Amino acid sequence: MRHLIFGEFFGTLVLIVLGDGVVAGVLLNKTKSHAAGWITVTAGWALAVFAGVAVSQAFGDTDAHLNPAITVASVFEHRQRVAARHLYSCAACRRIRGRGAGVDALHAHWAVTESADLKFACFATSPAIPNRVWNFFSEVLATFILVLVATALFSKRVAPGGLAPG
Secondary structure: OOOHHHHHHHHHHHHHHHHHHHHHHHHOOOOOOOOOOHHHHHHHHHHHHHHHHHHHHHOOOOOOOOOHHHHHHHHHHOOOOOOHHHHHHHHHHHHHHOOOOOHHHHHHHHHOOOOHHHHHHOOOOOOOOOOHHHHHHHHHHHHHHHHHHHHHHOOOOOOOOOOOOO
16 A cells, blocks of 8 residues: 555645644533643644655655645646646645544543634634735745755755655
């Protein structure tokens, strides 16, 4: 079972289960981690990304994009046309992200949490202060920083044999 589609699928599954799971634990009522705070969410998501990349690579996807922004950036970086490899990546990510994988394990906590906004926040973010222009700009900037840091970390200059995937 080593193929890039399995890698993207299982890596994204782990990413979403752990990432959304930590958010659900912090936001939903009567969980042991309820109201643990923002640092818990950011640390949990950092570990979720690391675990997702590790699982993705173990199952055969040496690139381990897990994020369509990274896939698109690699197309521009390597000057490639969108090929089957990139379609596999996006399809695997979208398949899992559309389902809210794994957070149903907290089913009892959903029932005792009345706020629809808190339930929504387990799967997606919304701006604290809605402003379409600045909210869009901040998403573009954050995606640029993500791609910039990922590209730097996996470059041959920073990681001649360490972080860079095969």
